[in-house]
Amino acid sequence: MKRDVCILGLGLIGGSLMKDLKAAGHPVFGFNRSPSGVKAAVGDGFSATDSLGEVLVEAEKRKALIVIATPMPAVAGLLDQIAQLAPSCGITDVVSVKKEVYRQVKQRGLEHRYVGGHPMAGTADSGWTAAQEGLFTNAAWVVGFDYAVECAGAPKGPLEKMSATTARIIDKADNPANINPGADNDTPPGATPTDPVPAEWIDLFTDVVAMAHIVGAQVIPATYDLHDSAVARISHLPHLLAESLAIVGDNGGALALSLAAGSFSDGTRVAGSHPSLVRAMCETNHEALLVALDEALSLLTDARANLAANKPSVEELTDAGYRSRIRWEARSQQGDSQRPILRLHPGAPGWVAQLRQAENLGARIEVF
Amino acid sequence: MKRDVCILGLGLIGGSLMKDLKAAGHPVFGFNRSPSGVKAAVGDGFSATDSLGEVLVEAEKRKALIVIATPMPAVAGLLDQIAQLAPSCGITDVVSVKKEVYRQVKQRGLEHRYVGGHPMAGTADSGWTAAQEGLFTNAAWVVGFDYAVECAGAPKGPLEKMSATTARIIDKADNPANINPGADNDTPPGATPTDPVPAEWIDLFTDVVAMAHIVGAQVIPATYDLHDSAVARISHLPHLLAESLAIVGDNGGALALSLAAGSFSDGTRVAGSHPSLVRAMCETNHEALLVALDEALSLLTDARANLAANKPSVEELTDAGYRSRIRWEARSQQGDSQRPILRLHPGAPGWVAQLRQAENLGARIEVF
Structure with a gap:
């Protein structure tokens, strides 16, 4: 830089x-x-x-x-x-x-x-x-x-208008043969030749x-809107759940706190963040956080009903939660990111559509 | 043994x-x-x-x-x-x-x-x-x-009847001077001489x-009842929250999963446990788990209301959650347990009351 x-x-x-x-x-x-x-x-x-x-x-x-x-x-x-x-x-x-x-x-x-x-x-x-x-x-x-x-x-929402030439996604970083920096320098249909x-x-x-x-x-x-929605789910909601879990554990008194081990420790870790920092992000992002929180409340309320039934069951929640966690683990092998890569040249024709596509895929970009 | x-x-x-x-x-x-x-x-x-x-x-x-x-x-x-x-x-x-x-x-x-x-x-x-x-x-x-x-x-609930001689709690393991194994061998008032x-x-x-x-x-x-209540709070509830968080993150699609980092990883870790194991413990312990889950739902529902207010706030939840987490951290310094210790001789007069007291304090026991 x-x-x-x-x-x-x-x-x-x-x-x-x-x-x-x-x-x-x-x-x-x-x-x-x-x-x-x-x-x-x-x-x-x-x-x-x-x-x-x-x-x-x-x-x-x-x-x-x-x-x-x-x-x-x-x-x-x-x-x-x-x-x-x-x-x-x-x-x-x-x-x-x-x-x-x-x-x-x-x-x-x-x-x-x-x-x-x-x-x-x-x-x-x-x-x-x-x-x-x-x-x-x-x-x-x-x-x-x-x-x-x-x-x-550029279109704010869907990607239908994006040209095929902007879709040069390389699945793995370690395949340089697939990287073709020059290929996007033509003007894709629908893009303006002058940026x-x-x-x-x-x-x-x-x-x-x-x-x-x-x-x-x-x-x-x-884009800022989609960023805020995403972090509400994967960063701000975890704080609210961690705070709640910390309190419910504490309500159990000395015996509960004495027995608390890995699952409690991990599940409450971010409750150790200073409240002013947690408040600043959660309150500022309240709109997107409400959406994520409502989804969590709905899942937990359903689980409550199923637990209180004649034949208590948490099958629905545990099956879906397990699949979701495994899917995320597959994406984020520790230490070796599995994120797709998209190479682009800022200012080149179609580059904003390429950014849109990377956003849609959660892809990382490299610039040349 | x-x-x-x-x-x-x-x-x-x-x-x-x-x-x-x-x-x-x-x-x-x-x-x-x-x-x-x-x-x-x-x-x-x-x-x-x-x-x-x-x-x-x-x-x-x-x-x-x-x-x-x-x-x-x-x-x-x-x-x-x-x-x-x-x-x-x-x-x-x-x-x-x-x-x-x-x-x-x-x-x-x-x-x-x-x-x-x-x-x-x-x-x-x-x-x-x-x-x-x-x-x-x-x-x-x-x-x-x-x-x-x-x-x-022995009395199932409160500890009022426990004799003072059974209350030899040593706050730290590293103070052997306070340990006095012989002191409980007399018959405390109220205990039966023959066990x-x-x-x-x-x-x-x-x-x-x-x-x-x-x-x-x-x-x-x-005792089994108090054990089940405690683990519902610190072991089974964490699973339900982790499953829910994993699903809400997944609902955010590729961008959310790509951005997910430490707080999501820790908050969903136990959702990677096999669903059959999670079901076995949560469903068997449904009675105590419902109590813990209801407390969490109540905290989260209140937080939702405060987030949706004109002046969004999660002050109440974050302050209480932070205090709870810090209290637990103080109790469980990593690698060096802060649990109080109680030494007792199984079968000695008053030993069941001593067990009750240890349970009440979340204390560990050593037997001699």
């Missing part, structure tokens, strides 16, 4: 990003609200300050890529300061909800220089000291492309993807 | 028990229904057969302790065969529900030679090949004492505790 990186917020995610970038030899500097975090980072040899004004002036001077790495509630204030003090910098973020961030970006007319991001990595710990090199290795890093869709006027997405934004998108790749992540493109 | 051990069922739990006992130099032999499991065990140098008749005749000859290590549905048939072919052997089990096993034991009039058990250990895998040495190290191993309560006519529990049962209880200690487990005494 071409730009230096300026990280706002040096907690678990921002701090790990800083450590990885520096380890890769990439210029990086940052801001943290709490002086103690700054002190720790500086003590570890990093460039950090607790002055937001200073860091943004520096970012503007260096035309750096600004990464917002704070919880949701701090985002609006940071965007205001960025608009004022770093008016020509590209912006990305690592916040776990995307629609609300994009709404705030648009409110300030910053969408032409914003590409939202969300690395799917973390631990129950937080702060600079919890940050670690390698946190993002093989992790999914969502990169949004709503602005390109809006500019291109309506501004070159500045395409360049920013390319740099955000490059940054995620530098730290070892796999980039999954997704 | 004095007796040889005969294990019926050489799956994950039975097989791990066999491997640990043999590694400790204790005589052990076993039965498995599937010849392939037997072949694997014999190939690994263990004494195993697929003939139930043979193994029970051998058990009777050696006055072995019989360990039932099959899922619930096989228990009744095994008890019938034991009653017929091994009429003088002591019996224990490792089944994850206890009231139903005890009901079946009583139906056959075997309660004077039965001490129920339940090691809180396992993985999502099953079968002899999944069995491993060390599986029970520091795990809780529940040992039941309903028969002693029934014989002693009404038959010596044969006391001897069996002592051997079951000794077996759990040989394999490195920590023995938590509990």
Whole structure:
């Protein structure tokens, strides 16, 4: 990537990003609200300050890529300061909800220089000291492309109009023979020969993807709406279930807590996340989370009825749950991602449709 | 322990028990229904057969302790065969529900030679090949004492009548100065000087505790009813939540599954357990599980209402869930159990009340 990186917020995610970038030899500097975090980072040899004004002036001077790495509630204030003090910098973020961030970006007319991001990595710990090199290795890093869709006027929903030439999916990374970078450079039917997405934004998108790749992540493109629906299911709902399980176990008193082992420990792990972080993501994503929660409630209510029947049974739930878990395990062999790969050239004809297709497949992209 | 051990069922739990006992130099032999499991065990140098008749005749000859290590549905048939072919052997089990096993034991009039058990250990895998040495190290191993309560006519519920001399709880294992084995040998006020529990049962209880200690487990005494309530909360409910989460994630399609990371992986791990095993424990324990499930449903329904409010909030749930998880973490420092210890002498005056007290505290016992 071409730009230096300026990280706002040096907690678990921002701090790990800083450590990885520096380890890769990439210029990086940052801001943290709490002086103690700054002190720790500086003590570890990093460039950090607790002055937001200073860091943004520096970012503007260096035309750096600004990464917002704070919880949701701090985002609006940071965007205001960025608009004022770093008016020509590209912006990305690592916040776990995307629609609300994009709404705030648009409110300030910053969408032409914003590409939202969300690395799917973390631990129950937080702060600079919890940050670690390698946190993002093989992790999914969502990169949004709503602005390109809006500019291109590409179809928002189904994929029927996508040309066959955009569908060069290679199932496994280890088959380079299938990769054919030149093949998409013709103009597919239905695509405009001149890309309506501004070159500045395409360049920013390319740099955000490059940054995620530098730290070892796999980039999954997704529009903000579909991202929020997906993470409600696989990241926010798990928190609500974990909190509930922790409470019900605790209600059982000393004997229950003394007997609790692996299934309780795993099932409640994320209840150890600080409540303010859990609230920030769940409450901001309440719309999509309600959909996921209602599905869970419906499954559990059915299971309750079947358990209370004359011949108690949880067959339906356990059979379906087992199949679902096995399907996911097959997709995500530990340590060796099974995600399909799609190679594309940002700005080339049909590239936005290719992003749509990758989103639909949960595929990762590589850019050339 | 004095007796040889005969294990019926050489799956994950039975097989791990066999491997640990043999590694400790204790005589052990076993039965498995599937010849392939037997072949694997014999190939690994263990004494195993697929003939139930043979193994029970051998058990009777050696006055072995019989360990039932099959899922619930096989228990009744095994008890019938034991009653017929091994009429003088002591019996224990490792089944994850206890009231139903005890009901079946009583139906056959075997309660004077039965001490129920339940090691809180396992993985999502099953079968002899999944069995491993060390599986029970520091795990809780529940040992039941309903028969002693029934014989002693001890109070079933509250502990008010317990004498002060039975309350020698030592908070930490590493403070041997507090351990005073002789102090309980006087007759506490209110206890009968002659123990009404038959010596044969006391001897069996002592051997079951000794077996759990040989394999490195920590023995938590509990009556079957309270055991079942506790495991509904911390073992069976986690399965229902995991199954539901796996399905809701799967409903999100390829994008959701591609983004799923740690919180989804941990939250669904036990959904990878074979459905027949999950059904056996959840359905058998349906009464207690309904209580736990209703508590979870109530918490989640409240959270839903708060999420759907004008100002969406999950404060109540996350605050309580976080506190509960932290409380449990404090109790169960990984690798170093914080369970209180109670030392007792089976058959000594007041020992059944001591078991009651340990149950109430989730304490582990050591016998002398």
